[in-house]
Amino acid sequence: VLSVERPPTLQGWNWGYCGEYAFYHALYPRAWTVYHLPGQDVTLTCRQVSPVIPHDYQDSSLPVAVFLWDIENKNDYDLEVSIMFTMVNGSGHKDDKSGGHWNEPFHLEKDGDAVSGVLLHHCPAVNPYTLCIAAREKVSHQTAFSPKGTCSALWNDLITDGRLDSPTGSSPPTAKGDKVAAALAVGCTVPAQSHNMLEFCLAWDMPKITFGSREREHIRRYTRYFGARGAASPALSHYALTHYRQWEKSIEEWQRPILQDSSLPSWYKSALFNELYFIVDGGTVWTELPEDADVSGGLRSENGGLPAQPAVIKEYGRFAYLEGQEYRMYNTYDVHFYASFALIMLWPKLALSVQYDIAGSVVQQDPTERLHLMSGRCSPVKTRNVVPHDIGDPDDEPWQRVNAYLIHDTADWKDLNLKFVLQVYRDFHLTQDRQYLQDMWPICQAVMESEMKFDLDGDGLIENSGYADQTYDGWTVTGPSAYCGGLWLASLCVMCKMAILLDNKEMYQLYRSTLDKGSTAFDKLLWNGKYYNYDSSGRDLSNSVMSDQCAGHWFLRASGLGDGEFKAFPQEKIRSALKSVYELNVMSFAGGHMGAVNGMRPEGVPDRSSVQSDEVWIGVVYGLAATMIHEGMLTEGLRTAEGCYRTVWEQLGMAFQTPEAYCEKSIYRSLAYMRPLSIWAMQLALNTFPHFLLFDRVVVVGEELL
Known part of the structure; x- marks a missing residue:
């Protein structure tokens, strides 16, 4: 068994692999695990490939992974090598023992290529799915076995001749309290002092999902290509095993210029690609826009709102990822501000889709009163013309009910509206999508007007309210501050730029005069000769050095601005x-x-x-x-x-x-x-x-x- 673990079950298997003989390397969405078997003079390299490919909105949506085993025989004689792939019918959740789950073998021939394997039908009352383990050649299987006990029979079946019994027919549904698993074995001849390769695939088909409220059914993106009946696993596996070479070619073409750039250190290359895991593993959902959905929030284009079904969402779907696996809110916007660079650079249509969803929620309101944990006061769930903190809790109904965050009333946060405006222009700068800019302009105006109320003394600079009213939600800030004040000035700057692009001289003059006043106040109240103070409250710690004090300027630079007419901060002060x-x-x-x-x-x-x-x-x-x-x-x-x-x-x-x-x-x-x-x-x-x-x-x- 290629694992260093010694589990309490499966004692009939040959455990005890020494981890010193293996190593792992990853450049997401690929990874390599190398296993040296000194007793057999064999080296196995498992290459994992997932179709997470920039600017690809079809194959990147597919729920599949391919495992490619390179087998190196260092002996002077040929070897027959078999590899067994086992899978439990389930995800480790308690419903794995709920009963009614069953497995069945399958064989699919299409376009001259055959794929065989086992389907593991997982049948809970909510969100049923089918797992599929598959391979292409010399495939044998065990449809079902219990992962409890020693499982000696399965192991002995494998080591007798490198093949499994391959029974026909389906397994009976599991009894409540029992689990069921399946196994797949594939073999090949590896010539002396040579290599051979075995291919495996894992697919998971859950075409329809409901969130915690059970109010709506959502259809996943990949069903556009493979159907929503829940019978796509064989076709998905066949597609993966016949297309992974093209995926790898695309991945290599994308990554090669960075990997071959000798001026960049190796740690950076690892971080750049491997941090992308969260795009997929962040509780991510990518769904089709329902036919009856109205993204506009009821305010249509002719009235300063959005189309009911923006073209980019209709074509590329809705996308949501969690703030974190422990922080259960989708598209948390103050954090997405930072994370969004991955989407806008690699899957820009999904970045714009997220922006349309946020824009539509801006004009909505939910007057339902609820208690906020930090202040102990009640306030509405959602206020009109402000950006929401998030688009909802997966245990409720995301998109339908926003603002799952309960710590503060984020209608009074100072950063959310500004982060929307800054992302709008950055996204336009990188995509040159004029329709997007035109659609977002009235929403940007609405949130900037809402933000204006935080300038209490009319000096052109907004003020924080004496609590943690921004993404640093445990760090109190009072009065004009480096972080929010800087975001404000940068937002005024990009509003000036957008007004010129859209030939709106009146709004340009408004934002320009406010920017000029605000910049003067920002320097006067916060600049201390070396850096911008944390805030202007005069507290003992108001002159702390905040690492994020130049966030506004960062977005200007990322948007091709920050010099000449469209500058909010003196360059010498930013560098200082x-x-x-x-x-x-x-x-x-x-x-x-x-x-x-x-x-x-x-x-x-x-x-x-x-x-x-x-x-x-x-x-x-x-x-x-x-x-x-x-x-x-x-x-x-x-x-x-x-x-x-x-x-x-x-x-x-x-x-x-x-x-x-x-x-x-x-x-x-x-x-x-x-x-x-x-x-x-x-x-x-x-x-x-x-x-x-x-x-x-x-x-x-x-x-x-x-």
Whole structure:
């Protein structure tokens, strides 16, 4: 058994593989696990391939994975080699023992290619599905066996001749309390001192889903190509086993320019591709837009709203991913602001689809009063003309009922509206989709008008309200602040740009005059000669150094702005602020080896005034690194981001479950989180900065940048 585990069941199998003889390497969506078998003088390499392919909206939606086994025979004689693939009918959930589950063998021939395997029908009352294990040649199977007990019979069946009994017919439905599994074996001859290969596929067909409320049925995206009857597993497996070579070609063409760029360190290449796991593994749903859906929220285009069914959602579907596997809210927007770089760069149509859904929810309201946990006060679930915190809880009815977040009333948060505006223009800049810009313009105007009320003294700068009213929802901020004030000025800047593009001189003048006033106030109230103070409250800790103080400027740079007429911050002040952050938040924290701490005191100790100020947020650090790269600080940017990668992927052992946060003492919070997808902002910065300027002072020695 190719596992180092020794489980309490299956004792009749040959456990005890030594992990020292194996190693693993990943560049998502592919991975390689190498197993050396010194006793047999054989090396097995399992290559895992998932069709997660940029700009591909068909095969990327498919619920399949392929396992390709390269077998190297180092002996001077031929070998007959068989590999067995076993699978439990279920997901590890308690309903695996609910009874009524059954398996059956299948064989499918199409276009000259044959695929055989076992279908595992999982039949709970809600969201039934079929798993499928399949292969192409010399396939034998065991339709059903109990994973309890020793399972010696299955093992003996395999080792007798390398094949399984292959009974015909279906297994009986399981009794309540029992589990059932299936096995597939494939064999081949491997010539002496040579190689051969075996191919396996796993598919899972759950075409229709309901969320916790059970109110609506949603149809998954892949059913457009394989049907929604729940009988697609054989066809999915056949398609995967006959198309994976093209998938790998596409993946290699996408990744090759980055992997072959010798000026980039290996850790960055690993982080860039492997953080993409969350696009798929973040509780993700990709569904068709129901025929009766009205995305506009009731306010149509002619009245300053949206089309009922925007073309991009009709064509490419609805997309939602969780804030984190432990934070159960879909498309949490203050965090998606950071993570969205992965979508807009790799699957831009899905990024625009998310934006249309958010825009439609802006104009909606839900006056239902509910208690918010931090303030202890009741307020409406959703206020009109403000961006929602999220599009809902998977245990309720996402898209239908938004704002599952209960800690604060986010109608008064200062960052959500601004993050919508900034994403709208960045997305337009990267896609040049004029229809999208026109559709979003009235929504941007509405949320900016809502935001204006936070400028209490008319100086052109919004003010925070003395509680944690932004994405740092445990870190109190009072009055004008570096983070929200910077986002505000950047939003005014992109509103000016959009007004010119849409030939709206009146709105341009409004936003320009507000930007000019606000910039003056921002400098006067927050600039201290080296960096922008955390806030202007005058508290003892108001002059803390916030790692995220240049977030607004980051988005301007990512949108091709930040110079000339469309500039919100003096370049020399941005560079001074970034230098201060690097010296204090990065190099004065944990020896410069753990990224940037959120808050640092000017005397060089972390700001411990809140549960979040002394945390490192990995997604924020990647955004900070991108900002540094945009400003020509490549060495500093890579050093900053490298600390997070080394901490998470190497020291803490959290590969493919990057948390939201960790502290200097290696305490972490919220495993498998959305925000670190912001590493793709670093790639955008590398793509857009002139290459000869970016690398003119970098020397590469081995894997280290000096």
